[in-house]
Amino acid sequence: MPQPLPGIASRIAAVRARVDDAARAAGRDPREVRVLLATKTQDAATVLEAVAAAAEAGLTGAGPVLVGENRVQELVAKAPALAPLVAAGAVEVHLIGHLQSNKVNPALATASCVESLDSLALAAALSTRCARDGRVLDVMVQVNVSDEASKSGVAPADAAGLAREVAALPGLRLVGFMTIGARPSPAGAPVGARSGDAVVRAGYARLRAIRDEVLAGGAPGTGEARELSMGMTLDLEAAVAEGATLVRVGTGAFGPR
């Protein structure tokens, strides 16, 4: 692996320290929270620098460094650079953006987890392909906890039901739930139209409640659905306080996009 650039390395170490502090403040073991590198718009060389820095900073403890891509096209472009690290078990690639059923094959060539599962039709397409190939794909159900029309993911009321259907499909392993939090309005927004930290946190608490409901329900295939992928650079403290096991950081690691 190349040596990390000082800028990226120090930002990544700072992110890990923030997560550790947030975990301790919530009475949690920092090792319960892994950090994924959200690599959209970053070129392959920069991603490799960040992966080296992430390994050094222990972003994922002793486990593989997690890289999350939003778009299959970008995933495919960076796949050759990541392939040796993936093959060596040093990197795991997650898809964290919307996946169209016609892009399942190129996505599966590199990704070992789809965090953005948002429909039974997509789950069925992934399941068919994985079962045929004799492999198991990790999946998370993406939930739109803030009910913002602009955000993808299933409605909170439909999340547990979809999770149970997904968990029953061959070739898929339901490992948890993912969400993009509410975006707090800028400080200058008109009073009354403002969503603040309390709204963000309530959304994350909602995802945790969905996960707990599914785990407690005990439906077949749901026993490993423990992950809560929530929190980004600006709101990771709120997410860790509400039980995040995976936070996804882009600008905090790479600087402004």
Ligand SMILES: *Cc1c(COP(=O)(O)O)cnc(C)c1O
């Ligand atoms: C970009 C992105 C992130 C990281 O966002 P930052 O604010 O840059 O930390 C996390 N999750 C998803 C799904 C993203 O698209």
